[in-house]
Amino acid sequence: MKTVQLKKVKNKKLEYLSEQILLKKPLVLIFGNRYMLEDAIIYHEIREEFKEGHLVFGSTSGDITSDSVDDESITITAIEFEKSNFVIKTTGVLNPENLINSQKIGKELIEQLPQKDLKYVLIVSDGSFINGSQLAIGMNAATENNVLITGALCGDGSRFEKTLTSYNEQPKEGEIVAIGFYGETLEVSFATNGGWTPFGPERIVTKSNDNILYELDGKPALDLYKKYLGDKSKELPGAALLYPLNVKSTDTKKSIVRTILNINEDENSMILAGDILEGAKVQLMMTNVDNIVNAAEIGAKQALESRIKKPELAILISCIGRKLVLDQRVEEEVEEVIEAIGNETKICGFYSYGEIAPFEDEMSCQLHNQTIAITLMSE
Secondary structure: OEEEEEEEEOOOOOEEOOOOOOOOOOEEEEEEOHHHHOOHHHHHHHHHHOOOOEEEEEEOOOEEEOOOEEOOEEEEEEEEOOOOEEEEEEEEOOOHHHHOOHHHHHHHHHHHOOOOOEEEEEEEEOOOOOOHHHHHHHHHHHHOOOOEEEEEEOOEOEOOOOOOEEEOOOOEOOEEEEEEEEOOOOEEEEEEEOOOEEEEEEEEEEEEEOOEEEEEOOEEHHHHHHHHHHHHHHHOOHHHHHOOEEEEOOOOOOOEEEOEEEEEOOOOEEEEOOOOOOOOEEEEEEOOHHHHHHHHHHHHHHHHHOOOOOOOEEEEEEEHHHHHHHHHHOHHHHHHHHHHHOOOOEEEEEEEOEEEEEOOOOOOEEEEOOOEEEEEEEO
């Protein structure tokens, strides 16, 4: 595996962060600021640099390298696989049928990939229109839960206006990109970790619809949420990113974190980043900088545990809610990962609106919020 990395800052030329070497038909992961990705000139500039490259774009809430976490830039990571190969497929979500059937989208997208010897799938997804929970269910159905899938819902800073993705074309809204990897010597490992702590009483979801939470214990959910937030309720919906929900569903073995993306004052409801089922138990959660940083370190060590070879590439997907808590100390999360996996591993990734990965010791992927999802690769 050969890897080069570049950075694009607005009004400046592409800058190599690593040694400039010629790559043959590389996979080029391009993560960065949504406003910059909308500029057609930047697409052509990257295409000119990688004429035979397979260009995969995704907008972010901050792009990640081993050197920094940046909001006003684009990070480009080009990878040439020497013993493995990959296939890329895409689907759109903006036609009326797909808008209401994310599960079908996920299943059909994965089914486009050649299934023989499929070892791993990286997902770079629209983060505005897709139901990430249903997307994950559909993708698992296509693989019968026997193929590792990790990835993310793309971001748009803390604006939540629109997200962009694409493969070999100008980044646009409503696209999902699936990259399937094949090869006997390809080794992929992963881990997810959060660092959030539940507090307060458990409540039962008594009314919900997909990702909209209406009632807890028979009472308006938003009223209860505001009560627990106290003065911070005046800062909603922004403050909700700092106080997600711990959700324990009756049909899953483990609890999952759900970010509250928005509120509806008229309906006294909350819009979550993933589905929440009636009958589930929920608790408020909170965290601090040290807990988030420690969770990143633990996750990195977990991803290393089962490996035979040292990782050559690390893809880090972390939630925008974590970034808001870390604030000026945001790079500490990445630094802990580097300390665990070593300086020789190339790091790329971004802050997202949702992380896609299995739980530890499982294969079926889930939509996570407020986690860091670490994927390690080598040939």
